[in-house]
Amino acid sequence: MNDMTLRQIEVIRAVMLTGTISGAAGLLNVSAPGISRLVKHTEETLGIRLFERKAGVFIPSVEASRVFDQVREVYRQVESLNAAVSSLKCGEDVRLSFATAPSIAQFIAARVLQKVRGVYGDLFVDMNVLKIEETVDYLLLERGEFVIMSSPVKNAAIENEEIAEGRLVAILPEGHELSQKEKVSASDLAREPVIGVDPNDPYGALLAKPFVQAGIEINHAMRGRFAQTVVSLVRHGLGVAVIDEFSVAEVYMPGLVRRPLVEDVPIKSYVTRKKGRVLSRFAEDSINHFRRQLERAVKDGPWYRAQK
Structure with missing residues (x-):
C-alpha cells in the first residue's frame, strides 16, 4: 500500500465533512471532476474502498475506518500547530x-x-x-x-x-x-x-x-x-x-x-x-x-x- 499525500488527505477529509463531491469541491475551491478523480485514484492506490455511495451521498466505509481515524488525527495535529503559531503571533503563552x-x-x-x-x-x-x-x-x-x-x-x-x-x-x-x-x-x-x-x-x-x-x-x-x-x-x-x-x-x-x-x-x-x-x-x-x-x-x- 502506497503512502498518502497531504493533498489526498485534504480531499478525503473534505468529502468526509460534506458528504458529496460537489461539497468537497466547494470547500476546497476546486473543480468537482478533479475531486472525483483524486478520490478514485486514492482508492485504487490504497487498494481499499474509502466511501460507500448511497443516494449520491459519500459515506465512509467500514473497512476504511482506521484510515479516517488517522485523517482526523492528522487534522487535529495540524489545527494544534496552527493554534500554536497563531498564539505566538499575538503573544499568547509567551x-x-x-x-x-x-x-x-x-x-x-x-x-x-x-x-x-x-x-x-x-x-x-x-x-x-x-x-x-x-x-x-x-x-x-x-x-x-x-x-x-x-x-x-x-x-x-x-x-x-x-x-x-x-x-x-x-x-x-x-x-x-x-x-x-x-x-x-x-x-x-x-x-x-x-x-x-x-x-x-x-x-x-x-x-x-x-x-x-x-x-x-x-x-x-x-x-x-x-x-x-x-x-x-x-x-x-x-x-x-x-x-x-x-x-x-x-x-x-x-x-x-x-x-x-x-x-x-x-x-x-x-x-x-x-x-x-x-x-x-x-x-x-x-x-x-x-x-x-x-x-x-x-x-x-x-x-x-x-x-x-
Whole structure:
C-alpha cells in the first residue's frame, strides 16, 4: 500500500465533512471532476474502498475506518500547530522579560509597552527596574533578554549598543524665580538647595557633570537613589535639580518646570544584552520601539523647542 499525500488527505477529509463531491469541491475551491478523480485514484492506490455511495451521498466505509481515524488525527495535529503559531503571533503563552534604568522606566517604557501590547495583545511582560550594578547578574543569569541603561555595562560577556542621545536639563518647582529664564546654568542652580544622586553612583556622576564643567563643587541639600525620587522632591518644592530629559519626558507635569541647561551635557541610552544570546521577536520589536520613543522624546521635548 502506497503512502498518502497531504493533498489526498485534504480531499478525503473534505468529502468526509460534506458528504458529496460537489461539497468537497466547494470547500476546497476546486473543480468537482478533479475531486472525483483524486478520490478514485486514492482508492485504487490504497487498494481499499474509502466511501460507500448511497443516494449520491459519500459515506465512509467500514473497512476504511482506521484510515479516517488517522485523517482526523492528522487534522487535529495540524489545527494544534496552527493554534500554536497563531498564539505566538499575538503573544499568547509567551513572555517578554527585560529591564530598564529608573530614568527610562516611568514614561518611555510605558509608551513602549503600549506599542508592544497593541500588536501582541496577550503577551505577558515582566519589566524590572535596575541600577547599573545589578545589570550583569540580570543578563548573565538570563533573567531577562535585554536592559536599557544610561551607561554602557563594562563586562566581557555583555554587549552594548547606543540607541539614543539626549541632554541633561534643569528641573525647578513651579513658580520658582529661575523658571523666568530661557536657560539655567549650573551656577544658578548652585545658589539653591540642590537635590541629586550620590556622585559615586554612575548616574549621579552624570548628573553632576554640569557643575564639574562650571568648576563648581556641588553640595547636595538632599539625595535620592532614583531619578523618580529626585523629580518628586523637586515637585514638592524641596529644591532644584539636574536630571536627564527622559526622566521628565511627559507633556504635563504639574508642579514642575523644565529648562535647558547652559552647560551642554549629553546623556546616552544603551541597550545591553548577553553576548551571543538570540533575542525573541518580542524583544527585537521592543528595542526598536525604545529607539523610536527615545528619539521622539528628544525631538518633541520642550528643551528641543526652546533651543530652536
